[in-house]
Every structure is written in C-alpha cells, then in structure tokens.
Amino acid sequence: MKPLSILIAEDEVLIRNDIKEVLEKAGYIVCAECGNGLQAVELAKQTAPELVILDIMMPGLDGLETAKIMHGLNIPVIMVTSYSQPKFIKRAEAVHVYGYIVKPVSEKNLLAAVRIAYARWQDLCHVNQELKATKAQLESQKVIARARSIVQERLAISAREAHTWLLREAMRQRMTLAQIAKNIIDKK
Structure with missing residues (x-):
C-alpha cells in the first residue's frame, strides 16, 4: 500500500513538529x-491530502469548522486537541470527524487513529460507490x-x-438495454 499523504494543522509548532516526525517515521x-x-483549507485544495489532522482551537477558523469544510472536500479528519468535554466531542461528531485524540499525543x-480513520473512510467511500451503482441500476x-x-x-x-x-x-443498434428503453420512452 502506498503511503498516505497527510496535512497537519496545529497552531502549536512543537506539537505540529512532533506529529510530523511520528508520521514521517511511520x-x-x-x-x-x-x-x-x-490556511489548512487552502493547502488542502492545493495538495489534495488523503487525511487531515486538525487541532480544535486555532486562530482564524477553528478546527471543527475546518473539519466541516474538509468533509465537503471529501477529506477525512482526525482531531488532536486538549479538549475532551462532551460539547466538543458532540460538535466533532456533527462535522463527520473520523478520529479524536486528546493531548498529549x-x-x-x-x-492507530490514522490507520483506523483512513480505513473507515475507505469503507464509507466503498459503500457510497455501491449505493450509487445500485441506484443507477x-x-x-x-x-x-x-x-x-x-x-x-x-x-x-x-x-x-x-x-x-x-x-x-x-x-x-449496438446500444444498452437502458438506452433503447429511454429512447422508446422519449418517443412516446
């Protein structure tokens, strides 16, 4: 399996460097x-990462709002945060976060969170493809x-x-059955 490309958005430079080091070593x-x-949203649009790791409290756009945007870009997110209160976890659930790690990391x-989050993301993508194919059928x-x-x-x-x-x-006519059927219906 090819290595995943991951974007990290963490306002504490030391923590960000630690996370980067662990990921690259792995x-x-x-x-x-x-x-x-x-900046994470702009970088995601430019680099198309396969996974994003976000801190919750960052300047500008917080991690949960950023996660919501990442979901819209079809990129799974893992939150890394100091906040373990239920209100933060509930908001993370609402924005489709795939993992939640409380600091220290x-x-x-x-x-483990990276592997599990990406595996769940792949499962969801597969189910969505099957659903789309079934609807078309x-x-x-x-x-x-x-x-x-x-x-x-x-x-x-x-x-x-x-x-x-x-x-x-x-x-x-060298057409699919569905194409012929559509032509017949359109001509009616």
Missing part, C-alpha cells in the same frame, strides 16, 4: 502543515420496465416477448 507523507484553519495513539430497471410495457402495448405482445424485442433492438 512512512506517511506530510504534504503540508500550517497553524490555522483558513502518543505515537501509538496517533498511528434500479433507475435503469424502472426505465426498462416502462419501455417494456410501452412495447407490449404497442405491439400487442406479452411482457416476455416485449423484453426479447428490446434485447434484439439493443443488439441491433
């Missing part, structure tokens, strides 16, 4: 680093069923014969 690529949320906790089946009933009615044939007719027509 084989990850730190593609960008900064100390505030606005240990190497073990950071590396269902939509095609609806169109085909509608066209089949139109052909059945127009030619006074059975549903099976209408389906066979659609298949032959699709092969003859």
